[in-house]
Amino acid sequence: MKPIKFIFIGEIQMKRVILAVFLVTLTAGANAGCIRANMAGKWQTFIAEAGWGWSSCKISVGGSGKVTGGSCKDNLGTAAITGGQLTVNAACEVSGNLYVDGTLNRVTIARLSLDRSTLMGVVTIQGDSTTFSAMRY
Numbered sequence: 001m002k003p004i005k006f007i008f009i010g011e012i013q014m015k016r017v018i019l020a021v022f023l024v025t026l027t028a029g030a031n032a033g034c035i036r037a038n039m040a041g042k043w044q045t046f047i048a049e050a051g052w053g054w055s056s057c058k059i060s061v062g063g064s065g066k067v068t069g070g071s072c073k074d075n076l077g078t079a080a081i082t083g084g085q086l087t088v089n090a091a092c093e094v095s096g097n098l099y100v101d102g103t104l105n106r107v108t109i110a111r112l113s114l115d116r117s118t119l120m121g122v123v124t125i126q127g128d129s130t131t132f133s134a135m136r137y
Helices: 014-026
Strands: 041-049 053-061 067-074 077-088 093-100 103-112 118-125 128-136
Touching: 053 077, 067 093, 077 103, 093 118
Parallel strands: none
Antiparallel strands: 041 053, 041 128, 053 067, 067 077, 077 093, 093 103, 103 118, 118 128
16 A cells, blocks of 8 residues: 655645635535525634644625625734635535635635535635635534
8 A cells, every 4th residue: 555645735825725714614525405505604614734824714605605704814814705605506516706805715626514514625726726624603
């Protein structure tokens, strides 16, 4: 059995990390039967990057998937969530955009858990991608 190799891509700028943290709240496990309203509520995202630090966002999402507010913090400071839109399909795959201080954070791929309480996936910020996790609070 070959050992798992981890590759460090490099330092992610603060806004990129903030977006990634937000997107972490959007995914986990394969399941069927999700609707857009399953994303509604308050979510907290988490991201950790070796050699860089951490970030966490608290995000409010309306029943239509519109991001209605929130804020992010990391080891460098804080930033406001200024908008966005998330969608979820019947297979509970989540995608969409989140703007942190005007910077686009794109949820590349994510999945909502069976109980609709956690989300895991990949977020892309200014060309850099990272994984995230999120949970309802």
